Amino acid sequence: MNKFRASLYAEYLKIIRSKVLIATAAALSLGPIMGSLFVVVLRSASLTESNSLLQSKAAFTGFSPDWQSFLNLLTQVIGVGGVIVFGFAASWVFGREYSDRTAKDLFVLPVSRSLIVISKFIAVLGWSIFLCIEILLLGIITGFILHLPGWSGRLFFVSLYHFSITSFLVILLCTPVAFIASAGKGYLAPLGFVVLSVVLAQIIGALGYGTYFPWAIPAIYSKIIGTQSILNWQSYLILALTSILGLFGTIYWWKYADQTN
Amino acid sequence: MNKVIETEDLTKKFGKVTAVKNVSLTVNKGEIYGFLGLNGAGKTTTIRILTGMIAPTKGSAYISGKKIKRGDYATWKSVGCIVEVPYSYPDLTVYENLDIMRRLKGISDKNSVKLIMDKLKLTEYSGRKAGHLSLGNSQRLGLAKAMMHDPEILILDEPSNGLDPEGIVETRELLQNLSKNHSVTIFISSHILGEISKIADRIGIIHKGELIQEINSNELDNLVKKRLLIRTRDNISACKLLKKKGYNPHMNKKDNYLEMTDEESLNSPEVIATKLVALAVPPQSLFIEEEDLESYFLRVIRQKENNYE
Numbered sequence: 001m002n003k004f005r006a007s008l009y010a011e012y013l014k015i016i017r018s019k020v021l022i023a024t025a026a027a028l029s030l031g032p033i034m035g036s037l038f039v040v041v042l043r044s045a046s047l048t049e050s051n052s053l054l055q056s057k058a059a060f061t062g063f064s065p066d067w068q069s070f071l072n073l074l075t076q077v078i079g080v081g082g083v084i085v086f087g088f089a090a091s092w093v094f095g096r097e098y099s100d101r102t103a104k105d106l107f108v109l110p111v112s113r114s115l116i117v118i119s120k121f122i123a124v125l126g127w128s129i130f131l132c133i134e135i136l137l138l139g140i141i142t143g144f145i146l147h148l149p150g151w152s153g154r155l156f157f158v159s160l161y162h163f164s165i166t167s168f169l170v171i172l173l174c175t176p177v178a179f180i181a182s183a184g185k186g187y188l189a190p191l192g193f194v195v196l197s198v199v200l201a202q203i204i205g206a207l208g209y210g211t212y213f214p215w216a217i218p219a220i221y222s223k224i225i226g227t228q229s230i231l232n233w234q235s236y237l238i239l240a241l242t243s244i245l246g247l248f249g250t251i252y253w254w255k256y257a258d259q260t261n
Numbered sequence: 262m263n264k265v266i267e268t269e270d271l272t273k274k275f276g277k278v279t280a281v282k283n284v285s286l287t288v289n290k291g292e293i294y295g296f297l298g299l300n301g302a303g304k305t306t307t308i309r310i311l312t313g314m315i316a317p318t319k320g321s322a323y324i325s326g327k328k329i330k331r332g333d334y335a336t337w338k339s340v341g342c343i344v345e346v347p348y349s350y351p352d353l354t355v356y357e358n359l360d361i362m363r364r365l366k367g368i369s370d371k372n373s374v375k376l377i378m379d380k381l382k383l384t385e386y387s388g389r390k391a392g393h394l395s396l397g398n399s400q401r402l403g404l405a406k407a408m409m410h411d412p413e414i415l416i417l418d419e420p421s422n423g424l425d426p427e428g429i430v431e432t433r434e435l436l437q438n439l440s441k442n443h444s445v446t447i448f449i450s451s452h453i454l455g456e457i458s459k460i461a462d463r464i465g466i467i468h469k470g471e472l473i474q475e476i477n478s479n480e481l482d483n484l485v486k487k488r489l490l491i492r493t494r495d496n497i498s499a500c501k502l503l504k505k506k507g508y509n510p511h512m513n514k515k516d517n518y519l520e521m522t523d524e525e526s527l528n529s530p531e532v533i534a535t536k537l538v539a540l541a542v543p544p545q546s547l548f549i550e551e552e553d554l555e556s557y558f559l560r561v562i563r564q565k566e567n568n569y570e
Binding site: 002003005006007009010013014017018019100101102104105107108109110111112113255256257258259260 | 275342361
């Protein structure tokens with residue numbers, strides 16, 4: 001237990017001391033900021049005329065300047081942006097050990113390698129939850145500053161539920177990224193993988209098979225295409241299996257693969 | 262003798278490349294074993310196998326009688342390692358890097374961080390981020406991480422890399438003290454024979470993945486080539502006269518010396534000097550030159566390469 005606590009503390013310290021934490025928080029903050037901009041543009045007739053592109057974008061996403069739309073937007077930001085940003089966090093937590101060439105110290109510790117990997121996943125989970133809370137709080141504060149209409153406790157809790165489930169689905173997708181960071185021995189390969197998965201999610205989603213592509217499922221759940229009802233139990237099973245494969249693949253890699261870096 | 266580190270027929274192939282081939286060696290308790298080889302000779306691959314980072318294609322490695330397997334971790338409680346250039350978390354300070362190692366190694370005494378910083382002269386850099394350390398201090402930090410849990414066994418890959426001359430001497434003294442006074446077993450790799458010979462009890466030379474020679478360091482003196490070099494006013498006459506007396510000198514035209522390598526001359530150079538005086542070609546200079554250790558190392562390797570051909 002002490003070793004587990006020590007391993008968690010080490011991961012916590014590495015994250016807290018890194019500038020990447022601030023960079024990911026700043027990247028996701030763009031979501032509420034974009035939402036605020038939509039609200040301001042849609043409210044102001046003069047701004048709407050001069051920002052027709054922004055207006056078109058707001059109209060395309062079905063955005064209206066109220067709490068319902070604003071909270072939906074935050075969920076959608078997690079559904080798409082979270083895949084990139086949480087993936088970035090997983091890439092960094094696992095890949096930096098290889099890029100900074102510190103992994104070899106971890107392999108000769110009197111600590112189980114599985115425990116080190118699990119600590120890292122918990123660190124990614126904690127990091128992702130921190131980012132979720134950050135954009136949720138930022139969104140709520142911004143919404144109140146903008147005096148959005150339509151707030152209710154029920155709306156908040158329903159939206160919070162969708163936001164949390166979407167976040168959870170995205171976080172599950174961090175495990176394959178961690179595997180690629182470990183097998184790819186750095187953070188370039190997993191970052192490429194994250195970008196590719198987002199692009200593929202768009203293409204496969206457009207072809208109508210998004211319900212079977214793990215990286216499209218959280219976005220569909222977040223109602224980015226208007227409804228989540230097209231998801232079925234197979235969708236959730238595919239996502240769960242992808243996550244489990246990523247988790248055990250990463251543990252297996254750390255325990256049994258030749259570590260030549 | 263108590264075998265602490267042992268390899269049996271250790272072989273590692275990466276695809277078609279054989280990095281280590283049939284290496285069998287033993288290191289006894291309290292011994293310092295110098296593992297010498299050129300870059301790419303197979304030193305780091307052997308160390309990676311010894312530290313459980315890679316699995317051998319054939320053969321086995323043992324530490325304290327226990328077979329090393331990837332993923333085993335109990336063994337590392339009593340082993341400290343440096344594998345290649347040591348790196349630390351660049352955003353963390355020296356203290357923080359050591360403190361997380363202390364926790365992960367299960368050392369409850371918080372003071373151990375301060376003690377190891379004092380021992381390796383890192384105290385003044387305690388609050389400095391590891392990413393801002395010089396190469397020498399990064400190396401010291403690597404040594405500190407390897408030694409902070411007072412291991413019974415140290416496996417060190419080129420630990421003198423980047424250290425200044427003072428640091429090299431300090432590290433040497435530190436390791437000698439650990440070996441002689443605390444019976445710590447040390448396996449140390451290097452590509453510098455001069456450095457290894459000052460510290461190791463035994464030396465293994467690895468070349469192209471094969472252990473080509475194992476020697477006790479006290480035997481090294483007998484193995485290096487020696488020659489008696491003589492200069493007179495007339496080397497040609499001196500050479501002829503010595504040959505008439507039954508000796509076998511060679512003319513070294515390049516350095517303008519007479520060269521003698523027979524055991525009798527090397528053991529009694531004063532006899533040669535007396536004879537040259539008697540023959541009216543007195544020596545202007547006469548001395549025994551020993552092959553330096555690097556030349557010896559390269560000669561052993563080249564002999565092995567000639568055998569391959």
